[in-house]
Amino acid sequence: MTSDLSLLRRIQTCDNRIGELSEEIARLPQYVAAIEAKLAAHKRQLAAKQAELEQNRKDRRHLEGEIERARETVAKLQEQMNSARTNEQFRAFQHEIAFAKDKIASGEDRILDKMMQAEALEENVARAQADLRVEGEKVAAEVAEAKSRVAADERQLAAEKSVRAELAAQLREPLMRLYARIQKARGTAIAAIVGAQCEACHVILRPQLLQDMKNLSDGALTCETCGRILYFEDEPEDGVALEDPAGEHNLGQA
Numbered sequence: 474m475t476s477d478l479s480l481l482r483r484i485q486t487c488d489n490r491i492g493e494l495s496e497e498i499a500r501l502p503q504y505v506a507a508i509e510a511k512l513a514a515h516k517r518q519l520a521a522k523q524a525e526l527e528q529n530r531k532d533r534r535h536l537e538g539e540i541e542r543a544r545e546t547v548a549k550l551q552e553q554m555n556s557a558r559t560n561e562q563f564r565a566f567q568h569e570i571a572f573a574k575d576k577i578a579s580g581e582d583r584i585l586d587k588m589m590q591a592e593a594l595e596e597n598v599a600r601a602q603a604d605l606r607v608e609g610e611k612v613a614a615e616v617a618e619a620k621s622r623v624a625a626d627e628r629q630l631a632a633e634k635s636v637r638a639e640l641a642a643q644l645r646e647p648l649m650r651l652y653a654r655i656q657k658a659r660g661t662a663i664a665a666i667v668g669a670q671c672e673a674c675h676v677i678l679r680p681q682l683l684q685d686m687k688n689l690s691d692g693a694l695t696c697e698t699c700g701r702i703l704y705f706e707d708e709p710e711d712g713v714a715l716e717d718p719a720g721e722h723n724l725g726q727a
């Protein structure tokens with residue numbers, strides 16, 4: 474394999490990895506949002522339980538108000554009863570007082586019920602708070618993990634870019650331009666010859682082109698169908714000596 478093809482293959486490998494890393498980095502915000510969305514159900518659950526408890530407290534305050542007013546009524550009626558002139562008037566006061574006292578008693582019963590319900594409701598709220606706390610910690614850990622993975626991606630991306638820049642600097646300008654043009658149009662600029670086919674478009678290559686490929690001493694030839702730069706997959710690279718500055722050019726590894 475010519476040095477040119479060897480360089481082109483290595484640049485392509487870099488670009489593939491740069492593409493993958495960039496995509497993963499770009500997906501982070503969406504990924505974090507999806508993780509955090511898991512908390513929403515727990516937050517709604519807690520809010521519902523808190524609302525039930527609040528309603529219970531409101532009901533109790535309302536009952537307490539009613540009882541307070543009934544007590545005032547009783548006191549007023551007892552005072553007025555002193556001035557009753559007839560037995561009928563007296564019995565009417567007694568009747569009204571008894572009615573108000575019943576109201577007080579039933580109100581007090583209902584407050585007791587509410588207080589017992591409140592205990593269960595408070596437990597519900599505490600449980601929902603605990604669930605939310607546990608889920609919150611889980612989510613925070615997942616988000617932290619995602620962020621640290623992306624931080625590692627960013628470091629690797631920087632290393633890939635610097636390796637690529639070194640490779641690109643060694644490639645002749647017209648070939649670099651050819652590569653860039655095909656890469657932009659096709660997503661990948663180079664394709665292996667597998668059997669007698671272009672691996673990208675699967676078209677069988679002309680025997681003359683295959684022969685020219687075998688005799689190629691420098692430069693590159695392209696597939697006549699898809700336009701990609703061709704190379705023989707099983708041909709060893711001719712050893713482009715290149716320092717790997719980041720020590721991470723063994724691609725695909727963390």
Ligand SMILES: [Zn+2]
Nearest residue numbers: 671674696699
């Ligand atoms: Zn092709």
